[in-house]
Amino acid sequence: MAKLYFYYSSMNAGKSTTLLQSSFNYQERGMATMLWTAAVDDRFGHGRIASRIGLEAQAHLFEPGVDMLAAIAAQHEATPLSCVLVDEAQFLTRDQVWQLAAVSDSLGIPVLCYGLRTDFQGELFEGSAHLLGLADALTEIKTVCDCGRKATMNLRVDASGRAIRQGAQTEIGGNDRYVALCRRHFVEQMRG
Numbered sequence: 001m002a003k004l005y006f007y008y009s010s011m012n013a014g015k016s017t018t019l020l021q022s023s024f025n026y027q028e029r030g031m032a033t034m035l036w037t038a039a040v041d042d043r044f045g046h047g048r049i050a051s052r053i054g055l056e057a058q059a060h061l062f063e064p065g066v067d068m069l070a071a072i073a074a075q076h077e078a079t080p081l082s083c084v085l086v087d088e089a090q091f092l093t094r095d096q097v098w099q100l101a102a103v104s105d106s107l108g109i110p111v112l113c114y115g116l117r118t119d120f121q122g123e124l125f126e127g128s129a130h131l132l133g134l135a136d137a138l139t140e141i142k143t144v145c146d147c148g149r150k151a152t153m154n155l156r157v158d159a160s161g162r163a164i165r166q167g168a169q170t171e172i173g174g175n176d177r178y179v180a181l182c183r184r185h186f187v188e189q190m191r192g
């Protein structure tokens with residue numbers, strides 16, 4: 001039975017790297033994959049997934065309103081797919097997470113989603129909340145805080161490295177805007 005997987009972590013833990021490696025493993029065996037990333041996250045060019053260790057790939061773009069089940073079904077008709085891989089899965093809508101569940105249940109294609117669990121205020125993203133609820137398998141990808149503990153939180157910072165406590169949930173950026181921290185150090189920074 002094909003499953004829906006959610007690999008979650010804080011930023012810079014290696015989600016994109018793991019996704020690209022998994023896709024490569026399928027393709028090496030002559031099996032087709034379909035990659036997706038969020039249209040809103042254009043740090044590496046529209047529709048590109050990039051990792052810190054230099055791997056890169058082109059991906060289809062999702063945004064609210066995109067029917068991912070229909071798009072994947074159409075692609076599967078043309079070229080049978082062995083796996084669907086979704087980066088920046090925190091930006092999926094609730095409907096899209098249900099569509100991806102249907103891709104695994106009705107089309108029989110495994111779906112591997114990679115994303116943040118929580119935002120800069122420690123709140124779940126819409127996509128992550130529904131993946132945590134629906135996925136068949138949940139796997140944490142781990143990275144470390146400066147103190148050596150597991151970094152589970154994402155602190156948003158300004159140009160001087162000071163914590164930003166209020167703002168919109170979506171704010172695209174990398175090391176210039178976010179630092180992955182353990183919960184203890186995240187709370188310290190948020191209290192000021």
Ligand SMILES: Nc1ncnc2c1ncn2[C@@H]1O[C@H](COP(=O)(O)OP(=O)(O)O)[C@@H](O)[C@H]1O
Pocket residue numbers: 009010011012013014015016017018050051052053054174175
């Ligand atoms: N060419 C590059 N040089 C430096 N950093 C990069 C480059 N490409 C991507 N990155 C960084 O690597 C991150 C993605 O890599 P990855 O290690 O898989 O972590 P994540 O868990 O954030 O996906 C990007 O968010 C970006 O910060």
Ligand SMILES: Cc1cn([C@H]2C[C@H](O)[C@@H](COP(=O)(O)O)O2)c(=O)[nH]c1=O
Pocket residue numbers: 010011012015016041043088115116118119120121154169170171172173174178
């Ligand atoms: C914590 C947080 C992150 N984001 C954005 C910032 C990045 O563009 C992505 C995550 O990238 P990753 O390195 O591939 O994990 O999400 C955001 O919009 N709001 C937040 O609170």
Ligand SMILES: [Zn+2]
Pocket residue numbers: 145146147148149181182183184185
């Ligand atoms: Zn710490």
